[in-house]
Amino acid sequence: MQRRGLLYVVSAPSGAGKTSLCKAIIDILPNLRHSVSHTTRSPRTGEVDGRDYHFVSKAEFDAMVTEGAFVEWALVHGNFYGTAVSSLESGRSGGCDLLLEIDCQGAAQLKERCPDAIFIFVLPPSFQELERRLKGRQTDTAEVIEQRLHNARIEMREMFWYDYLVINDNFDLASQQLQAILAATACRTEVLKDQVQCLFGEIGP
Numbered sequence: 001m002q003r004r005g006l007l008y009v010v011s012a013p014s015g016a017g018k019t020s021l022c023k024a025i026i027d028i029l030p031n032l033r034h035s036v037s038h039t040t041r042s043p044r045t046g047e048v049d050g051r052d053y054h055f056v057s058k059a060e061f062d063a064m065v066t067e068g069a070f071v072e073w074a075l076v077h078g079n080f081y082g083t084a085v086s087s088l089e090s091g092r093s094g095g096c097d098l099l100l101e102i103d104c105q106g107a108a109q110l111k112e113r114c115p116d117a118i119f120i121f122v123l124p125p126s127f128q129e130l131e132r133r134l135k136g137r138q139t140d141t142a143e144v145i146e147q148r149l150h151n152a153r154i155e156m157r158e159m160f161w162y163d164y165l166v167i168n169d170n171f172d173l174a175s176q177q178l179q180a181i182l183a184a185t186a187c188r189t190e191v192l193k194d195q196v197q198c199l200f201g202e203i204g205p
């Protein structure tokens, strides 16, 4: 008997290492897939439409909002991002667990609409380390880095309503913690209940 796929929602301030962590565990766990979001931002070098994002125009995005096609959507750093209901349903009904890398605004909407989802917040070890990482990327101007640090302080206020916190100081340890969260979730009684009943039939109290 196949169980319905689980939903894991991961948020983090920019520079905390969320994307690398998510990629690492998707490479390790065969039943876990990245949920492909829709966005109005332009593709970056190396990004592939349909794999990294579904890249759409603002008009297409607006039409999807009007149709109610998104389970959540938000304006993040000047671009629109959203998770389509169809992306979630096709993955979950096939038994695949889905990892959603989305911002706190979208995560809060999902908390309302998908209360069975698991919410994980990834933190940098300190603001000093976050600043060091953002500067080390050498992709942003000093002004953009300041903005990202400012945004990080605001985003981190949200962490307390998430189910789990992962402090990404040591990458391997953070990746193990993330795997442990996923493994423990998959063993929850409410997750395994139907499967166990198929194996053993009704077991009375």
Ligand code: 5GP
Binding pocket: 037, 038, 041, 072, 073, 074, 076, 077, 081, 082, 083, 101, 102, 103, 104, 105, 106, 107
């Ligand atoms: P990037 O453009 O760097 O890939 O992502 C920028 C931000 O948008 C990140 O914080 C990322 O988690 C967030 N994001 C990506 N996809 C979604 C989505 O579908 N919904 C929401 N709310 N945020 C998203």
